[in-house]
Amino acid sequence: MKIQPVKGTRDFYPPQMRLHNWIVGGWKEASLRNGFEEYDGPIFEHLKMYEQKSGEEIAEQLFSFEDRGGRGLAIRPEITPTLARMVNQRINSLPKPIKWFSVPRVCRAERPQKGRLREFYQWNIDIIGVEEIVADAEVILCAVDYLRQTGLTEKDIAVKISSRKMLSRLLEACEIEQELHTGIYAALDKKAKIPEEAFEKLLEEKLPDQEKRQKLLEIFATKQLSELQENLQYSSEAAEAIDELVELFSLLESMGISEYCEFDIGIVRGLAYYTGMVFEIHDREGSLRAICGGGRFDSLLKDFGGPSIPATGMGMGDCVLEILLREKGLISEEMPKPAADYFIAVMDDELVEVAAGLAAKLRLAGFSAEFSYKKAKMKKLMKQASEMKAEKCIILGGEYIENKQIVLKNMETSEQRTADYKQFCDELKFSEPNQENGEE
Amino acid sequence: MKIQPVKGTRDFYPPQMRLHNWIVGGWKEASLRNGFEEYDGPIFEHLKMYEQKSGEEIAEQLFSFEDRGGRGLAIRPEITPTLARMVNQRINSLPKPIKWFSVPRVCRAERPQKGRLREFYQWNIDIIGVEEIVADAEVILCAVDYLRQTGLTEKDIAVKISSRKMLSRLLEACEIEQELHTGIYAALDKKAKIPEEAFEKLLEEKLPDQEKRQKLLEIFATKQLSELQENLQYSSEAAEAIDELVELFSLLESMGISEYCEFDIGIVRGLAYYTGMVFEIHDREGSLRAICGGGRFDSLLKDFGGPSIPATGMGMGDCVLEILLREKGLISEEMPKPAADYFIAVMDDELVEVAAGLAAKLRLAGFSAEFSYKKAKMKKLMKQASEMKAEKCIILGGEYIENKQIVLKNMETSEQRTADYKQFCDELKFSEPNQENGEE
Structure with missing residues (x-):
């Protein structure tokens, strides 16, 4: 009987395991240095938790099964719902702010392709209980701190930042109905990956009104945050959200990492639960998927039956990261063994x-x-x-x-x-x- | 929506996570010190791999599911089949001997009870390609090295050792048919956990022949390896296997850990694939399940479609270990946080x-x-x-x-x-x- 591994999974022979440990070790060190404590949850949870609360894309990619009692379970496709469940369970006894990290193994029933497997590791960091923008800046800092430690510089990677709150207000300023917003976010999320005409066609599907669409295309063409501030037509509506982004960039400057960071109105993030700042880290050449993504999701705990408490965080997978580090020559093909005494x-x-x-x-x-x-x-x-x-x-x-x-x-x-x-x-x-x- | 965790799973809040990291860190350090290299495999494999090759008890406890292509998959209930698959895939290029360890997360659809959960971590170490008994001694040494490092002493724990090969020869010497052996092993495996009469009744079911049963009960009453050696009636048949055990005990003496080790003819191990020495580590009070179990399984690679290559190894779960360490006062209730600079x-x-x-x-x-x-x-x-x-x-x-x-x-x-x-x-x-x- 010759047995094959399942497609989209990885075998970690000792050299690959050493590389994996180096990546995970770096994530853990950066987390601890930045004041985060480690947690973890079960590898499977009740199916309904993901069906109801994960983003649509993730809910479609569940590996689900039943236990002997016929209860629907699923292997975790992400750890954020588990985090919400765990925090809600002890919301009164946990000291705030909660600064937690985890390196969960997660599984998604996707078609395997470059940088995307059916099983991977995802570094997660989250700050719960801090409404101030400084927490958003800290999340970005922690991700950059790790990436810089691997040898990547501001010439290799960029943190692209926008705000879901701002986008929502800008759409409202264009008098676009609330029920169309999700479709428009989905289109905008594809903007950087498809030709300009294809994007305009896609947007037309999502927003048939020609006049509103023209306004929106103008907004989407914005390169600098200052342009939005100066455009009085929109700035009054979105003022609070724009001010938050200005404050965020000022904090990132104080932190000494502004060379890594830029405003990008095209960043929306797929997941439904973001409510404020959103960001992605990309390779500057733009040839790979996002290395990392995150943002503020102030309604997360409430969505899971808990109180309304602000939260901000990010996730970074190991697959795209490893491809980039290899491309930049920052990992050697054969990881050396540790020395024996x-x-x-x-x-x-x-x-x-x-x-x-x-x-x-x-x-x-x-x-x-x-x-x-x-x-x-x-x-x-x-x-x-x-x-x-x-x-x-x-x-x-x-x-x-x-x-x-x-x-x-x-x-x-x-x-x-x-x-x-x-x-x-x-x-x-x-x-x-x-x-x-x-x-x- | 209030969501509960799945029964038999654990949430690792930061204090529990620190304890978990301390246990896993100790396992990894002991493994590296003893010359083992780390590997890992996927969290799920093809269902048929476990159905065909895991022990019956484990095969009944699979969490299985289908992917979108309708292929049967299962969350790993143990890592040994994956080890066999990975080694067979690269059998010609891997330098021998192969000394590997892993700390897989494994899942079993059991009824949760003390020291047994539906999801746990299991430290595995294996030596592949060494037929000499010294490899069996090394596996036991590595387990004892770790346990000693936690603070457990020979007063707390005992390594109970026997041999499946010897048992099989002794059964043959009693002229017991081959097809009855498995049932007798299963009965013997229960001996220490049930009253003497209940055991005799169970054995009667498995071996109705009164005369042969009497002989067997006499053998099972053996306390010292030397009694078997001296009993000429059996020793000629089982001589080779007895000599191997004598050599093993001599090696454990040379290694300085003989105070931890003792012969126990009642040790058989449930899994079908053992072919030589078998052992379990128990708390001396005998109130808990085995902390650790292992043995030689020379036909493992062959069973998985590979060549006939000798192998020996062991597994240790984290649940019983944690209970014992707590009972002995070797872990504090609240694990301290690491200091900040x-x-x-x-x-x-x-x-x-x-x-x-x-x-x-x-x-x-x-x-x-x-x-x-x-x-x-x-x-x-x-x-x-x-x-x-x-x-x-x-x-x-x-x-x-x-x-x-x-x-x-x-x-x-x-x-x-x-x-x-x-x-x-x-x-x-x-x-x-x-x-x-x-x-x-």
């Missing part, structure tokens, strides 16, 4: 048990140690030791059989010395139990 | 933007930093700083408004000094991009 070279099959015992004593004392399961020629053993980047090599051979002595070799300097086996072992102490729990 | 106390609402900018510069320079979103009284702010165990506090208040100065307070010594804001910021450098990928 000791390699024990066995020169005689009789000594395998001694080697295993010695390796055990080293490991129990807290050192990483490996040994050869069978005797081999010195040259082969030294090659093995170099491959695992062992700092020290212990040679078990004739010296042990004759005098119970071992040869210690420093692999960097090639210096060798002999030592008494028993004395060497006696000096190895059991390491102290690690009771410092809580630290990663 | 800086807390910025804002004494005036006008200064929030300055604080956000300063926090950003600290974070981008690699320090963890937090700030208050709103001004507050000094006492409250200092309490906040202590709660996050900040090493240093930066006070932004009158000194900044008057002279652009900040107050730096060492939270340990309570020493304070003023510094020029601009100069302080200029001395903060962007941290170097972390290109040392591959290291965790």
Whole structure:
């Protein structure tokens, strides 16, 4: 029986696993540095939670199933609904503001394609309980802090920022009926990905009124936030939302990351639950999907049966990120193995048990140690030791059989010395139990 | 809409997440120290893989579903089938021996009860390509190395060891037909959990022949491996398997962990694929399920369509382990938060933007930093700083408004000094991009 993996899933062999750990490790470090605490939820939840509350695109892509009691369940396609559920459950006892992050594995029943798999990891950070714009700036900062740490610069990536609140007010200023807004957002979301004529045609479908459409196209052509501010026709209606964006850009300037950030009226984000600032991070060449997206969603907790509490956050998947880092030469094709402290070279099959015992004593004392399961020629053993980047090599051979002595070799300097086996072992102490729990 | 979590799943709020990270971090460190490399597979695989190859108990507990193409899939109930698939796919290019570990999230449609949930984490370590008993000893060593590191001692836990090969030969020596073996293993697996009479009744069902049953009960009463060796009636048939166990115990002695280890003829393990040594780690009080179980399964790769290559390994779940660590007082109820480098106390609402900018510069320079979103009284702010165990506090208040100065307070010594804001910021450098990928 030959079995294939499921299409759109990944096998993490040790080199890929090291790369994955490097990405996730970077996400976690950036989160902690920026004051976020880690949480996680179950890999599956009640189906109805996603059907009712995820964006339409996500709800269509659920892997759903039933448990033995016939209850409808689904593998999580995102963690935001779980976050809302968890926060609502303890809303009174959790200290505010809530600054949480997570790196959930999520699954979506999509057609696999470049940068999009049926299973991936998504870094999520969220700030709940802060209505001030400074929280929106912090979310963007945290994403940029991570990306900068990988080696990406403002020449490689751009944070494109707009506001759903502002867009909504501008549509109202054009006297466009509320029920048409969602369709127009969907069209605008495609603007950057399709030719200009195709976009105009799409917009015509969503907004048949020629005059209103003309006004809207004018607004969508805006390049600078200041143009909107100066255009008195719209600015009064959208003033509050525009002011919030101005404040956001001022904060990003104070934070020293304004070179990464720009206004882009074309950013809307697909998900229905955004209510304020929205942003996406793109590669400057524009050849890939968004690396990251987020925004303010002040009605999230309320939608899930909780109180009305402001929230802002973002998500970053690992697939597009990995493609970009590779394109920019920021990850090597073969991730190196971590170095070992000791390699024990066995020169005689009789000594395998001694080697295993010695390796055990080293490991129990807290050192990483490996040994050869069978005797081999010195040259082969030294090659093995170099491959695992062992700092020290212990040679078990004739010296042990004759005098119970071992040869210690420093692999960097090639210096060798002999030592008494028993004395060497006696000096190895059991390491102290690690009771410092809580630290990663 | 109030939504509940699914029964048998866990929410990891930040304190539980810190505990979870401490457990998983310990597993990973022990694995690396013992020379294992990390891998992982998809969270779901083709359903038929588990239906055909997992043990019967596991195959009954699958969460299965269909993708849009109507293919049968299942959330992984264990990672061993994935391991076999991945190794078989690259059997010729992977260097041997293969020493891999993983910490998969796995799901089983069981009735939730103490120490058993419908979703848990299971540490797996496996050695593939070594037929020598030393590999079996290494698997046990790695498990004991981890458990010792948590603070558990030989007074708390016991590694109970037997051999499926030996059991099978002993059954043959009693002239028990091959087709009855599985039923007898299942009965023996229950022996320790039920009263003696109930066991004898169960065995009678599985083996109606009174004479053979009497012989078997005599064998099952064996306490010491030496009794089996000395009982010539059986030892010739089972000699090879008994010798292997003797060698294993000698290796465990050399490794310095024999006080943890004991022979127990009652250990069989439920899963069908074991072919040699089998073991379980139990709490000495015997009040909990097994903490860990494993053994040799030399036909695993072949069962999955690959070549015949020896393998040995083990799995340890997080649920029973956590209960035991709590019972022994080895984890504190509330896991402490990691300490922050800086807390910025804002004494005036006008200064929030300055604080956000300063926090950003600290974070981008690699320090963890937090700030208050709103001004507050000094006492409250200092309490906040202590709660996050900040090493240093930066006070932004009158000194900044008057002279652009900040107050730096060492939270340990309570020493304070003023510094020029601009100069302080200029001395903060962007941290170097972390290109040392591959290291965790």
